[in-house]
Amino acid sequence: MKPQTSYRAISASVLALSAGNVLAATSGDFNVLTMNVAGLPAILNGNEVPGDKTTNTRTIGAKFAEYGYDIIHVQEDFNYHAYLYETDTHAYRTATSGGVPFGSGLNTLANYPWLDYERVKWDTCSDASGSDCLTPKGYTFMRLALDGSTAAGGSGSSSAFVDVYNLHTDAGTESADIAARAANIQQVADAIAARSAGNAVLVFGDTNSRYTRAGDGIRAFLAAGLTDPWVELVHAGSIPSAESICANPSTTPSCETVDKVFYRGSPLVSLQATAWAYESARFLQANGSILSDHNPIAVNFTWAAGASLRQSGFWGGPHGTWFSDVSALAAKPEPPRAATLTFRGGSRLDNVGLTLSDGTTAFAHGGTGGTASTLSLGAGEHWASAELCQGQKDGRTRNFYILATTSSGRTVAAGTRTADCATFAAPQGWGIVGFLGQGGDELDQLAFVYAPQ
Numbered sequence: 001m002k003p004q005t006s007y008r009a010i011s012a013s014v015l016a017l018s019a020g021n022v023l024a025a026t027s028g029d030f031n032v033l034t035m036n037v038a039g040l041p042a043i044l045n046g047n048e049v050p051g052d053k054t055t056n057t058r059t060i061g062a063k064f065a066e067y068g069y070d071i072i073h074v075q076e077d078f079n080y081h082a083y084l085y086e087t088d089t090h091a092y093r094t095a096t097s098g099g100v101p102f103g104s105g106l107n108t109l110a111n112y113p114w115l116d117y118e119r120v121k122w123d124t125c126s127d128a129s130g131s132d133c134l135t136p137k138g139y140t141f142m143r144l145a146l147d148g149s150t151a152a153g154g155s156g157s158s159s160a161f162v163d164v165y166n167l168h169t170d171a172g173t174e175s176a177d178i179a180a181r182a183a184n185i186q187q188v189a190d191a192i193a194a195r196s197a198g199n200a201v202l203v204f205g206d207t208n209s210r211y212t213r214a215g216d217g218i219r220a221f222l223a224a225g226l227t228d229p230w231v232e233l234v235h236a237g238s239i240p241s242a243e244s245i246c247a248n249p250s251t252t253p254s255c256e257t258v259d260k261v262f263y264r265g266s267p268l269v270s271l272q273a274t275a276w277a278y279e280s281a282r283f284l285q286a287n288g289s290i291l292s293d294h295n296p297i298a299v300n301f302t303w304a305a306g307a308s309l310r311q312s313g314f315w316g317g318p319h320g321t322w323f324s325d326v327s328a329l330a331a332k333p334e335p336p337r338a339a340t341l342t343f344r345g346g347s348r349l350d351n352v353g354l355t356l357s358d359g360t361t362a363f364a365h366g367g368t369g370g371t372a373s374t375l376s377l378g379a380g381e382h383w384a385s386a387e388l389c390q391g392q393k394d395g396r397t398r399n400f401y402i403l404a405t406t407s408s409g410r411t412v413a414a415g416t417r418t419a420d421c422a423t424f425a426a427p428q429g430w431g432i433v434g435f436l437g438q439g440g441d442e443l444d445q446l447a448f449v450y451a452p453q
């Protein structure tokens with residue numbers, strides 16, 4: 001579970017450490033667990049789990065702590081939430097959104113920090129069977145830092161993020177339930193297209209879906225470029241055509257359950273699943289009875305920072321429309337280089353842009369306000385580092401200022417400096433070649449894409 005550091009990062013760290021910064025890892029491994037913790041009030045749903053829900057939930061939290069899974073997604077974490085967190089010890093945990101009927105039952109417990117956390121309610125629910133509209137079920141989103149770095153802290157090294165989605169779709173098998181469930185899954189697939197273009201993605205939770213029930217629409221995640229490691233590792237890459245039902249606790253990994261894990265890597269961060277397991281045997285009461293009516297699932301992964309593209313940390317606030325130059329940069333046959341930098345700013349930062357030296361591409365993000373400042377880079381010169389300053393506008397954080405410095409020490413700036421600034425320097429031998437973040441008329445949140453120069 002220890003992140004490893006590549007030789008390249010170690011050599012960059014000599015510079016980074018001398019500047020007082022912390023070395024960020026460029027590869028490592030982690031595991032995830034998804035578990036529906038059956039936390040509806042016992043009076044509404046006993047979940048056919050013997051024993052008392054308070055005691056059982058305390059036991060589940062203690063097992064989360066004992067086994068130390070790196071990223072845990074829970075569903076139906078409603079009215080016994082306090083007992084789960086009482087015995088768990090993970091460093092990073094989402095605040096509950098409440099019991100029934102206020103909360104979604106979704107929470108994340110992790111060994112890594114994140115940014116941009118958001119809870120999103122389903123657009124569609126169905127009470128055809130069960131009471132799916134009773135609570136505001138939906139999905140959650142976070143951009144989790146696999147190397148432990150979030151915003152600043154990336155000077156002279158890259159940052160490694162994965163976009164992590166938890167979900168609990170509509171239950172039941174009436175046709176209205178199945179239609180609602182397919183809409184829920186498509187809503188997450190659409191969110192992945194909008195927020196996670198160019199990014200590594202993990203989706204894991206209670207999908208209420210089976211591959212043998214086509215109407216569930218679970219293949220929308222495969223269409224979004226994600227892989228189900230149960231299919232990949234347990235079934236050698238082929239989705240079983242015959243339905244199978246798991247016992248609880250399950251005695252075999254080959255049976256299908258509705259709790260599922262999906263993943264994809266990106267040009268910035270590669271991901272590979274290495275092991276898939278039902279963890280049921282670890283989640284039993286002292287006398288052998290189950291703790292939940294769902295078999296929990298654990299998956300092990302390895303990750304590595306991209307060989308051709310990496311990114312910086314983020315500066316600014318989580319507002320605006322997502323943008324990313326990563327997919328365009330990844331499509332280039334030659335390593336991209338910046339040729340011209342153009343920024344627009346006034347009292348704040350309005351727009352950031354650059355052209356690539358191959359003459360085919362101009363990136364620009366933000367609005368049309370402010371005054372333009374431009375710098376043309378010489379042969380052999382690259383964009384080495386960027387300082388960003390953030391501030392508050394209308395009660396929200398956004399970027400007010402950028403200062404770019406090239407490998408020759410030349411600079412170009414736009415906007416107005418604040419007291420809250422961070423410098424993002426490309427790793428040694430790499431340069432800034434593009435952007436990702438969120439914006440609108442201005443640049444709410446910004447990070448930089450690095451390529452070897």
Ligand SMILES: *[C@@H]1O[C@H](CO)[C@@H](O)[C@H](O)[C@H]1NC(C)=O
Pocket residue numbers: 050051052285287288289
């Ligand atoms: C285990 O303990 C629980 C709680 O006391 C009880 O409800 C359940 O029946 C027990 N299971 C077995 C297999 O004895």
Ligand SMILES: *[C@@H]1O[C@H](CO)[C@@H](O)[C@H](O)[C@H]1NC(C)=O
Pocket residue numbers: 001031274275276300
């Ligand atoms: C998955 O990772 C955990 C934690 O590192 C490890 O204990 C376990 O052996 C791994 N499982 C497999 C099948 O490799």
